Amino acid sequence: xxxxxxxxxxxxxxxxxxxxxxxxxPPAPKVTAAAASPAETMPSLSVLATSDLxxxxxxxxxxxxxxxxTLKFTFGGTMESTEQVLTGKTTADAAWFANAKYLLSxxxxxxxxxxxxxxxxxxxxxxxxxxxxxxxxxxxxxxxxVTWKTVAEAAKAGKLKxxxxxxxxxxxxxxxLVGVVAASTQKAEALTAADIDRKAVADFLxxxxxxxxxxxxxxxxxxxxxxxxVNAFINYESWLLSMNQSxxxxxxxxxxxxxxxxxxxxxxFMLLSDAKRVEYQKVVxxxxxDEAQTWLARATLRRPVxxxxxxxxxxxxxTLIELPFxxxxxxxxxxxxxxxxxxxxPIASTFVLDVSGxxxxxxxxxxxxxxxxxxxxxxxxxxxxxxxxxxxxRIWMLPFSDETGTPTYFELPPATTETNVQKKxxxxxxxxxxxxGLTMKGGTALYDAILDALIQMSAAQAKDRNYQYSVIAFTxxxxxxxxxxxxxxxxxxxxxEDARAIPVFTVAFGEASDxxxxxxxxxxxxxxxxxxxxxxxxxxxxxxAYQ
Amino acid sequence: xxxxxxxxxxxxxxxxLGGSVFWxxxxxxxxxxxxxxxxxxxxxxxxxxxTVELSGVIALDVEPFFKDVRVTKWLGDNGFKLNVTRIxxxxxxxxxxxxxxxxFMFPSGIVAANQILDAAKRxxxxxxxxxxxxxxxxxASWQPIAEIFQTNGLAKPLQPGVYAVDLAKLVAxxxxxxxxxxxxxxxxxxxxxxxxxSTTDVRKSNSGAMYLALATYALNGNELPTDRATxxxxxxxxxxxxxxxxxxxxxxxxxxxxxxxxxxxxTPLAFIYENQMMAFxxxxxxxxxxxxxxxxxxxxxxxxxxxxxxxxxxxxxLLSTNSEMQNIGVEYGFRIADSAAFAxxxxxxxxxxxxxxxxxxxxxxxxxxxxxxxxxxxxxxx
Numbered sequence: 056x057x058x059x060x061x062x063x064x065x066x067x068x069x070x071x072x073x074x075x076x077x078x079x080x081p082p083a084p085k086v087t088a089a090a091a092s093p094a095e096t097m098p099s100l101s102v103l104a105t106s107d108l109x110x111x112x113x114x115x116x117x118x119x120x121x122x123x124x125t126l127k128f129t130f131g132g133t134m135e136s137t138e139q140v141l142t143g144k145t146t147a148d149a150a151w152f153a154n155a156k157y158l159l160s161x162x163x164x165x166x167x168x169x170x171x172x173x174x175x176x177x178x179x180x181x182x183x184x185x186x187x188x189x190x191x192x193x194x195x196x197x198x199x200x201v202t203w204k205t206v207a208e209a210a211k212a213g214k215l216k217x218x219x220x221x222x223x224x225x226x227x228x229x230x231x232l233v234g235v236v237a238a239s240t241q242k243a244e245a246l247t248a249a250d251i252d253r254k255a256v257a258d259f260l261x262x263x264x265x266x267x268x269x270x271x272x273x274x275x276x277x278x279x280x281x282x283x284x285v286n287a288f289i290n291y292e293s294w295l296l297s298m299n300q301s302x303x304x305x306x307x308x309x310x311x312x313x314x315x316x317x318x319x320x321x322x323x324f325m326l327l328s329d330a331k332r333v334e335y336q337k338v339v340x341x342x343x344x345d346e347a348q349t350w351l352a353r354a355t356l357r358r359p360v361x362x363x364x365x366x367x368x369x370x371x372x373x374t375l376i377e378l379p380f381x382x383x384x385x386x387x388x389x390x391x392x393x394x395x396x397x398x399x400x401p402i403a404s405t406f407v408l409d410v411s412g413x414x415x416x417x418x419x420x421x422x423x424x425x426x427x428x429x430x431x432x433x434x435x436x437x438x439x440x441x442x443x444x445x446x447x448x449r450i451w452m453l454p455f456s457d458e459t460g461t462p463t464y465f466e467l468p469p470a471t472t473e474t475n476v477q478k479k480x481x482x483x484x485x486x487x488x489x490x491x492g493l494t495m496k497g498g499t500a501l502y503d504a505i506l507d508a509l510i511q512m513s514a515a516q517a518k519d520r521n522y523q524y525s526v527i528a529f530t531x532x533x534x535x536x537x538x539x540x541x542x543x544x545x546x547x548x549x550x551x552e553d554a555r556a557i558p559v560f561t562v563a564f565g566e567a568s569d570x571x572x573x574x575x576x577x578x579x580x581x582x583x584x585x586x587x588x589x590x591x592x593x594x595x596x597x598x599x600a601y602q
Numbered sequence: 603x604x605x606x607x608x609x610x611x612x613x614x615x616x617x618x619l620g621g622s623v624f625w626x627x628x629x630x631x632x633x634x635x636x637x638x639x640x641x642x643x644x645x646x647x648x649x650x651x652x653t654v655e656l657s658g659v660i661a662l663d664v665e666p667f668f669k670d671v672r673v674t675k676w677l678g679d680n681g682f683k684l685n686v687t688r689i690x691x692x693x694x695x696x697x698x699x700x701x702x703x704x705x706f707m708f709p710s711g712i713v714a715a716n717q718i719l720d721a722a723k724r725x726x727x728x729x730x731x732x733x734x735x736x737x738x739x740x741x742a743s744w745q746p747i748a749e750i751f752q753t754n755g756l757a758k759p760l761q762p763g764v765y766a767v768d769l770a771k772l773v774a775x776x777x778x779x780x781x782x783x784x785x786x787x788x789x790x791x792x793x794x795x796x797x798x799x800s801t802t803d804v805r806k807s808n809s810g811a812m813y814l815a816l817a818t819y820a821l822n823g824n825e826l827p828t829d830r831a832t833x834x835x836x837x838x839x840x841x842x843x844x845x846x847x848x849x850x851x852x853x854x855x856x857x858x859x860x861x862x863x864x865x866x867x868x869t870p871l872a873f874i875y876e877n878q879m880m881a882f883x884x885x886x887x888x889x890x891x892x893x894x895x896x897x898x899x900x901x902x903x904x905x906x907x908x909x910x911x912x913x914x915x916x917x918x919x920l921l922s923t924n925s926e927m928q929n930i931g932v933e934y935g936f937r938i939a940d941s942a943a944f945a946x947x948x949x950x951x952x953x954x955x956x957x958x959x960x961x962x963x964x965x966x967x968x969x970x971x972x973x974x975x976x977x978x979x980x981x982x983x984x
Binding site: 159160165172245362 | 687688689779781793794795796798806845846847848849852853855856859860862863864865866867868886887889
């Protein structure tokens with residue numbers, strides 16, 4: 056996707072250059088005119104959008120039809136997309152985020168954004184399975200009185216078990232934490248890092264049962280687990296209303312709008328490329344016009360900003376008191392770091408490492424090692440800290456080739472004392488040394504290794520349930536030894552339920568079979584990634600968000 | 603040079619208005635006449651013989667005016683071909699260039715216009731200001747909020763939906779970190795949040811700077827700070843009124859957009875240009891329950907065209923004097939010297955406004971304003 060994108064803009068640049076050449080090369084006007092005309096007659100606008108906007112993708116067609124501008128979306132998480140714009144890494148002409156305040160409170164971010172217009176609104180709310188509301192306690196009887204504090208208390212008491220996008224990568228997750236902190240401190244204005252109430256955050260996170268990076272994944276899991284492991288979903292109003300409408304839920308969700316704790320996504324559409332002002336303006340005018348606003352309200356259940364579209368859908372009309380957004384980077388860093396290193400259920404995972412001979416081909420060995428180095432290293436970027444091994448984490452390195460090798464165990468201490476911080480650095484160093492020492496030879500007994508890892512993880516889980524367990528398999532090739540896929544599936548089906556609840560993430564490089572890897576990850580509730588398309592550090596960031 | 607022309611404009615205006623007091627220009631006018639330079643007159647309204655191509659950077663507020671077909675036609679008739687780009691007002695000063703910069707700049711207000719002038723001076727360029735329109739700074743609010751203010755002795759009604767709010771009392775209340783729920787009779791907005799006027803980012807926007815000017819006036823005992831030490835002192839105190847808001851929108855319409863689309867839950871009090879409200883009322887229906895608060899005193903923001911060279915002066919002269927252009931400006935929410943024209947438009951849009959604006963102050967001098975913005979910028983970074 057990204058490669059194509061880059062290529063397209065190079066092409067566009069080449070066309071523009073062709074156009075510029077018109078003056079300097081008078082003898083060949085016909086050729087240059089022909090080269091320049093596609094750019095003139097086919098105006099386009101590439102847009103980096105946050106992943107919750109996938110449901111707005113039909114706008115590509117609508118915009119094209121109404122304005123002639125070819126709109127092309129690419130999607131990413133809020134934090135990741137923010138970073139791409141901040142660093143200028145994105146080649147997109149425009150950006151469309153649920154919330155751009157992270158970006159726009161940074162002077163560098165302000166400089167990247169040439170123009171901006173808010174397109175629609177959706178507040179972050181708490182949806183609770185209707186039949187479960189009564190069981191949450193008397194505090195929930197009057198919806199207008201429910202605050203983030205009420206939510207945190209129900210979570211602490213083990214009554215509220217919710218799905219939420221990762222607070223370290225998503226706007227919904229992060230703003231929920233901010234809401235909890237604001238409600239507990241009762242502060243009358245924007246929060247700062249000093250306001251973080253660790254106990255309130257810890258209470259709230261006791262109820263965080265369904266973790267994921269994107270709303271589509273969470274919705275699928277929620278539909279499976281509603282009434283069994285989870286009874287609430289914290290997300291945008293639009294998303295929860297859409298789920299209620301979908302008819303796929305076991306029962307509808309009742310929406311609670313936390314009193315004085317509303318964070319509304321306002322979807323600013325931002326111009327990044329000065330050269331695209333004309334296209335941008337056309338698209339924005341259309342998006343804010345009656346047709347698009349009415350469609351957005353009806354199809355995506357977001358609140359329109361154009362009053363003429365207000366009657367398209369009836370939204371709850373109670374006054375929603377907004378939380379002031381804090382531009383304090385210290386607050387964001389503090390909350391996210393605290394979440395990753397202190398509050399979240401710590402991660403325990405087995406890295407199943409393909410050390411077969413074929414890994415010597417291409418740059419595969421070097422790629423794998425450098426990925427492990429970056430995970431155990433110090434990527435200080437906004438999203439880098441997410442990929443990094445965090446405090447309290449447990450890792451088993453399990454190499455395999457002809458057969459499964461011996462696991463090597465690492466455990467990172469909690470970052471509570473100076474000594475521990477020092478110790479954490481030492482262990483990260485050991486992980487990097489381990490990775491550097493990997494040697495590759497022999498065949499690929501992939502399925503056997505994954506099975507062994509699952510059995511071992513489930514044994515670890517039986518001993519300590521306070522961890523989030525998963526298996527991550529890195530491989531470059533077809534399975535050439537041990538069980539085949541059919542035999543693997545049989546053996547997998549025979550595993551105890553606990554072992555089957557552990558997700559397997561697969562990362563393919565080299566000529567690995569996508570189909571088989573996808574099947575395994577799907578079977579186990581994990582995800583498959585392709586390191587040939589996405590750089591390994593980025594893959595790690597994504598995997599972490601599901602853990 | 604620029605003073606000469608400004609003086610000229612004033613003279614022309616006074617002539618056109620039959621000597622009626624165009625008070626928005628009054629203070630500068632006196633100062634400039636005292637300057638004693640004699641203007642050289644070029645008559646506006648004469649049809650041009652050849653087309654003048656001008657490039658300009660313009661603020662969001664004046665963009666619809668330039669897009670108006672009557673304006674584009676009139677420009678053509680008068681021999682102008684414009685190539686305008688919309689950018690933030692306070693980014694304009696950075697575009698001042700010894701050569702190759704825009705021919706004119708049209709920011710949303712006087713602070714930005716003065717920054718452009720200052721940047722031009724530093725670059726040894728001549729820039730000339732023309733006040734084309736003006737608009738008072740107001741607080742967009744809501745009926746329940748205005749009533750709470752009235753109960754607490756901060757506001758009094760002028761007309762239905764229009765209130766005068768005591769600036770000094772409001773600033774004192776905010777400084778004291780009063781919460782909404784602590785106010786008498788606040789049942790309709792019993793909220794834990796502090797009473798704060800939301801503004802756009804003072805570091806980035808003209809309207810944010812206007813708010814700083816008003817707040818410091820109140821904090822300085824209803825007097826404009828004139829010396830550097832006082833300016834630094836009051837600006838430091840005023841920083842709190844920005845910082846405590848948390849994130850502030852940094853484009854001109856951000857604050858008003860929140861007011862219109864999210865409403866009372868996010869912006870009980872939004873500091874805006876009156877023209878934003880008026881322009882909205884002229885094209886769409888205003889939210890029910892809205893109210894406009896006119897701070898006592900407030901500032902009339904001048905919407906200033908800045909000619910960056912000789913070629914672009916004539917357009918400034920024309921825009922600020924041609925009655926057709928002036929009247930079209932009213933259709934985009936601006937006030938002009940002819941106050942009856944504005945009042946009539948407002949009535950047509952079913953928007954009650956304070957026509958008379960009896961309590962106005964001038965913004966502080968450019969130097970004082972710069973000092974204060976610098977102080978707030980520095981303090982905000984901490």
